[in-house]
Amino acid sequence: MSILIKGGRVIDPLNKIDAVLDILIQDHQISKIGKNIQAADAAIIDAGGKIVAPGIIDMHVHLREPGREDKETVLSGTAAASKGGVTTVLAMPNTLPAMDCEENIKLLRGIIAKNALINVLVCGAITKGRLGQELNDMAKLKRAGAIAISDDGSSVDSDEVMLDAFKSAKQYGLLTVCHCEDKKLSGKGVINLGFQSTRLGLRGISNESEYKRISRDIDLAARADTRVHIAHVSCRESVEIIAKAKKIGLKVTCETAPHYFALSEEDIVDYDTKMKTNPPLRSKEDVAAIKAGLKDGVIDAIASDHAPHTENEKDIEFDRAEFGKIGLESGLAISIMELISKKVLSWPELVEKISVNPAKILGINKGSLGAGDDADIIIVNAEKEFLLEKSKIISKSKNSPFIGRTVKGLVEYTIYRGKVVYKN
Amino acid sequence: MAWTKKDLLGLEYLTEDEITLILDTAESFKEVSTREIKKVPALRGKTAVNLFYEPSTRTRVSFEVAAKRLSADVINIASETSSVRKGETLIDTGKNIQALKADIIIMRHNCSGAANMLARSLDISVVNAGDGWHEHPTQALLDIFTLREKLGKIKGLNVAIVGDIAHSRVARSNIWGLTKLGANVILCAPKMLLPVGIELTGAKTSSNIDEVLKQADAVNVLRMQFERDEGAAFPEQLDYFKKFGITEERLAKAKKDIVVMHPGPINRGIEMSSNVADGANSVILEQVTNGIAVRMAVLFLVAQAKDARK
Numbered sequence: 001m002s003i004l005i006k007g008g009r010v011i012d013p014l015n016k017i018d019a020v021l022d023i024l025i026q027d028h029q030i031s032k033i034g035k036n037i038q039a040a041d042a043a044i045i046d047a048g049g050k051i052v053a054p055g056i057i058d059m060h061v062h063l064r065e066p067g068r069e070d071k072e073t074v075l076s077g078t079a080a081a082s083k084g085g086v087t088t089v090l091a092m093p094n095t096l097p098a099m100d101c102e103e104n105i106k107l108l109r110g111i112i113a114k115n116a117l118i119n120v121l122v123c124g125a126i127t128k129g130r131l132g133q134e135l136n137d138m139a140k141l142k143r144a145g146a147i148a149i150s151d152d153g154s155s156v157d158s159d160e161v162m163l164d165a166f167k168s169a170k171q172y173g174l175l176t177v178c179h180c181e182d183k184k185l186s187g188k189g190v191i192n193l194g195f196q197s198t199r200l201g202l203r204g205i206s207n208e209s210e211y212k213r214i215s216r217d218i219d220l221a222a223r224a225d226t227r228v229h230i231a232h233v234s235c236r237e238s239v240e241i242i243a244k245a246k247k248i249g250l251k252v253t254c255e256t257a258p259h260y261f262a263l264s265e266e267d268i269v270d271y272d273t274k275m276k277t278n279p280p281l282r283s284k285e286d287v288a289a290i291k292a293g294l295k296d297g298v299i300d301a302i303a304s305d306h307a308p309h310t311e312n313e314k315d316i317e318f319d320r321a322e323f324g325k326i327g328l329e330s331g332l333a334i335s336i337m338e339l340i341s342k343k344v345l346s347w348p349e350l351v352e353k354i355s356v357n358p359a360k361i362l363g364i365n366k367g368s369l370g371a372g373d374d375a376d377i378i379i380v381n382a383e384k385e386f387l388l389e390k391s392k393i394i395s396k397s398k399n400s401p402f403i404g405r406t407v408k409g410l411v412e413y414t415i416y417r418g419k420v421v422y423k424n
Numbered sequence: 425m426a427w428t429k430k431d432l433l434g435l436e437y438l439t440e441d442e443i444t445l446i447l448d449t450a451e452s453f454k455e456v457s458t459r460e461i462k463k464v465p466a467l468r469g470k471t472a473v474n475l476f477y478e479p480s481t482r483t484r485v486s487f488e489v490a491a492k493r494l495s496a497d498v499i500n501i502a503s504e505t506s507s508v509r510k511g512e513t514l515i516d517t518g519k520n521i522q523a524l525k526a527d528i529i530i531m532r533h534n535c536s537g538a539a540n541m542l543a544r545s546l547d548i549s550v551v552n553a554g555d556g557w558h559e560h561p562t563q564a565l566l567d568i569f570t571l572r573e574k575l576g577k578i579k580g581l582n583v584a585i586v587g588d589i590a591h592s593r594v595a596r597s598n599i600w601g602l603t604k605l606g607a608n609v610i611l612c613a614p615k616m617l618l619p620v621g622i623e624l625t626g627a628k629t630s631s632n633i634d635e636v637l638k639q640a641d642a643v644n645v646l647r648m649q650f651e652r653d654e655g656a657a658f659p660e661q662l663d664y665f666k667k668f669g670i671t672e673e674r675l676a677k678a679k680k681d682i683v684v685m686h687p688g689p690i691n692r693g694i695e696m697s698s699n700v701a702d703g704a705n706s707v708i709l710e711q712v713t714n715g716i717a718v719r720m721a722v723l724f725l726v727a728q729a730k731d732a733r734k
Contacts, residue, residue, distance in 0.1 A: 195621030199436070201536035201557030201596060204620065270544070271537030316513055317535035319556070 001418065002026045004039045008047025008379060012054065013348040013356050014368035023052060025375040028417035032371055045413060047379050053351045054367050055087025055118075055376035055416065056332060057358035059177075060152075060231055060255060060303035062324070063089070063120070065111055066104075067096025072308040072396045074108075075115040077328070080306075080395040082422035084329040085411040087376035088119040088358075088366060090177075090303075093130070094153040100125040100136045105144035118416045119376070121362065123148045123177060126165045132156045138168040147362060150177035152231060155213055157183070159220065166224035175362065177229045178217045180238075181279070185209035190319055192280040196265040202318060205280050211237040218245045218252055227251035229361055232305050234260045234279040236289030243298040253361045255301040258327060258334040261290045261344075263401060273314045273321035274401040277305075291344050300357040302350075304331045308397030326395050330388055330402045332380070336409035340382075347382075375418040384410040427725040430733070431543040431550045434559030435600040443601055447569050449721035450714070456493055457716055466724050467496035471526040475517070476553070477503040477533045482688055482712070483553050483563070487530045490719035499526070514538060515545045522548050527727055531555075536593075549726040557591050562722055563687050564597030566715040568605065570707050571642055573714070574683050579606035584636045585627075586612045586668060587646030587695055590619040594687045595646060599627045612636045612668065614659050633668050634677065642683035645670050648695045661694055670696040675705060683707055 003025040010021040010033065022037040023030055058081065064072040072080075074091075081089055091108070093099035099108060105122055112120045124146030128134040132154060141149065149169055155178065156162045169176045186209035191197050193204025214230055218241070221228035230242060233256045245252045259277060264287050268275040275281055293299040307324025314321050335354065339345040345353070359367030366374055390403045414422035425441050435443065456464050472491040474484050484500065491498045501521075512520075514533075521529055528549040531539055536556030543550035554560040572578055583602050589595045589611050599622075602609050609627040611618060618629050630636050637643065650661055659667075675682065684696075684705040692698045701708060 193620055195624045198619040198621050199596075199625075201555070201559070201593060271540050312513070315515060317533070317541065318537045319535045 002031075002039060002042040003045060003415070003418065003420070004037060004042035005045045005047050005052055005377065005379065008050045008052035010052045010369060011347050011351050012369040013352050015370050017369070018348050023369065023377065025377070025415065025418045028375055028419070030369055030371055030373050030375050033369060045379065050412065051347065051380040051382050053378055053380065054355040054369055055378050055414065056085045056354045057088040057362070057367060058086045058304050058306070058328065058331070059090040059301060059358045059362060060257070061089040061091055061306045061328065062094065062308065063091045064095065064308060066107060070310055070396070073115070074111050074120065075117070076394065076396045077306070077308070078115070078117040078120060080326070080328040080393075082117050082414045082416070083394050083411065085332050085378040085380065085414050086118065086328055087378070087414060087416045088121065088364070090121045090123050090148060090362065092152045093123050093125040093150060098125045098130045099123065099146065100128050100130065102140040102144040105141060105146055109145050117421050121148070121364070122146050123150050123152070124174070125149065126151045126156055126176070127161065130154055132158060132161065135161055135164050135168065138172045138174060142172040142174060146174065148175035148177050150179065150231070152177065152179045155179050155181045155183070159216070162217065163220045163224060166221050166226050166228070170224055170226035175227065175229055176221065177231050178214070179231050180210055180213035180217055182209045182213045185212065189280070190276060191268055192265040192282050194265060194283055196268060200268070200271065207235040207237050207282070207286070210235055210279055211241055214238050214241050218242070218250060221252070222250050227253070230254035232257050232260070232279055233290070233293070233299060235282050235286040239289050239293040239298055243293070246298065253300045254298075255303040256290050256294065256299050257303060257305040258331050258338070259325060259401060261287055261294065262334045262338045267401070271318045272401070273316070273318055274325055274399050276318065276321055276323055277325055278323035291339070294339065294353060295344050300353070301361060302331070302335055302353045303358070304328050308395055309399050310397060314399050324399070326393070326397055326400050329393060329395065330400060330407070332411060333388070333407035333409040334402060336382060337407050341408065375415055377415040378411055379413040381410045381412050383408065386410055427729050428732070430726055430730045432561055432722050432726055433539050433543055433550070433552045435561050435564055435597045435604070436559065438604070440604045443565070443568070443604060446565055446718065446721050446725065447572060449725060450565070450569055450717040453720040453724070454714070454717035456720070457713070462493050463495055464493065465495045467491065467494035467727055470496045470528065470727055472496045472498050472528040472530060472723060473521050473526045474498065474500045475521065475529050475531045476501065477531070478554070480532050480554070483532060486712070486715045487553060487719050490716050491723055493716065494720055494723060496723065514542060518542045518546050522546050527730065528723060549730050551722055551726060554593050556593065557596070558593050559597045560593040561597050562715070562719050563594050564601045565722070566711055566718040567598055567644055567685055567687070568601050569718050570685065570711050570714050571683060574707060575641060578602065581607045581641045582610065582639045583607050584610045584612055584640040584643040585646065586633060586636070586643060586670065588617045588648055589613050589622065589646070590617045591649065592646050598644060599625045603627065610636050610640070614664070614668070616659070634674060637674055637678040637682070640678060640682055642685065643670065644685040645696050647687065647689065648691055665694055669694065670700050672697060672699050672703070675700060681705070685711060688712070
């Protein structure tokens with residue numbers, strides 16, 4: 001089975017390519033890239049006027065399986081991903097049960113082998129039950145197939161446990177992904193601490209609760225002489241701290257999510273719980289700092305933090321509603337609108353944030369379009385406008401804050417290992 | 425002008441004209457409570473449901489009296505005795521009340537924004553009787569009504585609000601209402617009880633009660649809720665009374681006719697001395713009386729707006 005993608009604007013930053021070229025796929029790999037490729041037996045996709053780029057690698061996704069299949073499953077989540085141009089996800093470990101032992105990871109990997117439409121990588125939990133107390137056996141997590149560890153949703157409060165986690169992660173070659181939040185500071189907060197929390201009478205979450213914990217985690221990783229990846233960076237001080245750490249050569253990488261550059265606390269107009277996220281939507285100044293951080297390279301990656309929740313968990317009082325929003329299906333379009341249309345990033349720079357850099361951080365051989373590479377490819381009609389509609393959401397959960405927005409940048413094909421897994 | 429909103433959720437959402445319309449309507453209803461037969465047929469055949477998720481006596485009773493003086497039927501639901509305890513969601517509870525063909529839900533809830541959520545989920549009217557720290561619009565309306573009655577106007581008045589601004593829905597509603605009507609609002613509290621960015625509402629802040637009282641035409645003293653379990657820093661009771669309590673000594677240095685208000689219930693000797701609460705400047709019981717007229721006006725206006733939509 002071969003596919004010939006003809007005449008698209010091929011963007012492959014790793015190989016410094018941004019040109020109108022053809023790509024020939026044979027089986028699951030790219031066999032040839034160049035001008036005027038002929039292949040008599042290949043199915044032809046005309047990509048004239050379209051963007052052809054490596055598939056998106058989304059390193060922060062909650063697939064909810066096992067345990068909360070009412071919110072999402074490996075099948076529904078990867079279907080949503082493929083619609084959004086995502087060909088690899090890192091599945092977060094806060095499932096029920098958590099990915100804190102060999103057995104649970106094997107269970108999940110069995111489901112993935114059976115149902116996943118795209119590449120699903122597994123992130124193990126740092127501590128038993130994600131309770132921040134007892135370190136998991138990293139050798140076993142690694143053996144079971146985890147490539148990273150995180151207690152995402154919570155931060156490990158104990159300095160000792162976290163330091164041991166970094167040491168162990170180093171020993172077994174695992175990436176440590178940190179959800180940075182000092183609960184003693186964020187407390188029962190539900191939105192950003194500022195005029196909006198005052199106006200709405202809601203408890204606030206300070207920037208401090210995030211950036212202080214980032215400082216600590218960077219410091220502990222440095223003491224263990226290993227790398228650390230900071231998840232969902234949302235505020236200006238966090239960007240500053242990470243910039244400084246990078247400057248002195250510490251092995252720090254980080255991601256932000258589309259809602260942290262596309263939305264601010266001012267969008268929580270009438271207690272819309274779809275806008276309730278953790279970390280919270282921040283101030284306009286923070287949004288500007290996130291965009292600047294993306295532009296100057298302090299922020300390496302964009303990940304969705306896709307967090308599906310049922311309507312029962314969202315259509316309730318703001319204080320009681322779950323934190324989180326879905327994002328797999330809207331991430332690329334929102335990024336195009338906010339970053340490319342507003343000239344924050346060029347196309348090659350955006351592809352670096354959504355594919356090249358996540359591949360590097362995760363240490364996987366993806367994110368490029370050279371001959372011999374995995375044929376994980378998206379074809380995007382960058383100029384095509386469309387309405388984000390609730391009825392068109394594939395994810396089992398519909399908690400998107402972007403419903404009703406007209407956006408630009410429609411994924412027309414998602415190809416994973418040489419197979420078309422989504423076609424618009 | 426005509427009232428067009430089916431709900432009353434907060435004073436932030438109202439225009440100066442809308443607030444004035446409520447006050448003027450309340451003025452015409454005030455007389456009803458002085459009659460031998462305290463009843464008009466304005467809401468005859470309408471059903472108002474008091475849906476209270478927080479214990480409240482004065483607000484609930486005030487709404488009940490107001491509705492009854494308008495000839496509405498009143499049903500009281502308290503969360504301790506309702507299906508809320510069985511895990512029913514707020515929206516489901518609201519839809520059930522709507523299915524009973526009630527016309528107005530008057531709701532008190534401990535979560536900020538609960539009334540907003542209920543109102544956008546239902547076709548019937550929702551009147552916010554206090555939601556979390558967000559708004560308590562009818563309390564502020566009755567405060568403003570009382571002030572206007574006492575001092576003849578609101579525009580240009582210096583009104584001090586003293587106490588726990590951070591956790592007060594009464595403060596927020598007063599700030600919006602008073603600033604929209606052109607008063608100068610000064611919030612006076614220990615720094616830890618002034619919420620972030622509150623100046624953006626147009627109110628000024630101070631931590632010096634004596635300075636504030638010198639300029640004030642009126643002072644609205646909030647109830648200090650020391651029992652609050654917030655984990656956050658809170659002033660010590662006696663220390664608070666010493667620094668911010670409204671006493672005769674302090675009032676002696678204020679304007680002679682300063683109007684002293686309190687939304688009740690009063691903690692005598694904590695936010696205000698007994699002498700002040702019962703003194704010549706106090707309008708605290710008049711506020712309670714005016715609460716009926718203001719709530720009659722609100723119920724009347726939202727019901728009328730809903731009927732006009734049909």
